[in-house]
Amino acid sequence: MVDEPLDNLDRRILHLLQVDARGASDTAIADETDVTGTTINNRITQLEEKGVILGYNPEINYEAAGYPMRVLFICSTDLSRRSEMAEQALEVRGVVNVREMLSGEENLHVEVVAEATTDIKQSTEQLDELGLQLVSSNILAEEHVQPWNHFHQELVGEPDALSDRESTEK
Structure with a gap:
C-alpha cells in the first residue's frame, strides 16, 4: 500500500x-509529462x-x-483456503491466471x-485433485482489455503545476 496518495x-x-x-521509455514519458527523464526514472522506481x-x-x-484452447473454470473452495488454493492452482x-473473488x-x-x-x-483433473469444486467451465473466445483511464485525470482542486516534490526531483 502507498504511504502517500x-x-x-x-x-x-x-x-x-x-x-x-x-515503448514507454523514461525519455518518452518525460516528453509527455514535461519533467526530466531522471524524475520519471525515480518515480517509476x-x-x-x-x-x-x-x-x-x-x-x-x-x-x-499454437494454443487455441482457452477455458475459464469457475470454482468453489472454502473462503479460509481461497488464497492457498489460488497459489496451488497456479501450479496446474x-x-x-487465477482470480480470487471476495466472497460467494x-x-x-x-x-x-x-x-x-x-x-x-x-x-x-489436476484442479479436481486439489480439492476445488468445479462449478462450470466456459471456452473463451476473445478478451478485450484497456488501460484504466482514470490515472491521467486530474483531481478537482489539485493544482496543475508541479507539486513541491516534483520540482525538487527535476
Missing part, C-alpha cells in the same frame, strides 16, 4: 505505462518499491502461439490455456 505525475506515469509499457507497479507482462495471443499445467460460492476463477482438449482434460 499518488499525485498527477504518478497517475500519468501509470497511465502511460499501461498504454505501452514496452518509487512506484515499484511501494508495490504500486508489480511488474511488466506481455499480452500474449495464445492462439497465434496450463493455468495462466464461485470464489476462484481459473484460466487455462492449452493446445488441445486432452490438455484441458488433464488440467481439469
Whole structure:
C-alpha cells in the first residue's frame, strides 16, 4: 500500500505505462509529462518499491502461439483456503491466471490455456485433485482489455503545476 496518495505525475506515469509499457521509455514519458527523464526514472522506481507497479507482462495471443484452447473454470473452495488454493492452482499445467473473488460460492476463477482438449482434460483433473469444486467451465473466445483511464485525470482542486516534490526531483 502507498504511504502517500499518488499525485498527477504518478497517475500519468501509470497511465502511460499501461498504454505501452514496452515503448514507454523514461525519455518518452518525460516528453509527455514535461519533467526530466531522471524524475520519471525515480518515480517509476518509487512506484515499484511501494508495490504500486508489480511488474511488466506481455499480452500474449495464445492462439497465434499454437494454443487455441482457452477455458475459464469457475470454482468453489472454502473462503479460509481461497488464497492457498489460488497459489496451488497456479501450479496446474496450463493455468495462466487465477482470480480470487471476495466472497460467494464461485470464489476462484481459473484460466487455462492449452493446445488441445486432452490438455484441458488433464488440467481439469489436476484442479479436481486439489480439492476445488468445479462449478462450470466456459471456452473463451476473445478478451478485450484497456488501460484504466482514470490515472491521467486530474483531481478537482489539485493544482496543475508541479507539486513541491516534483520540482525538487527535476
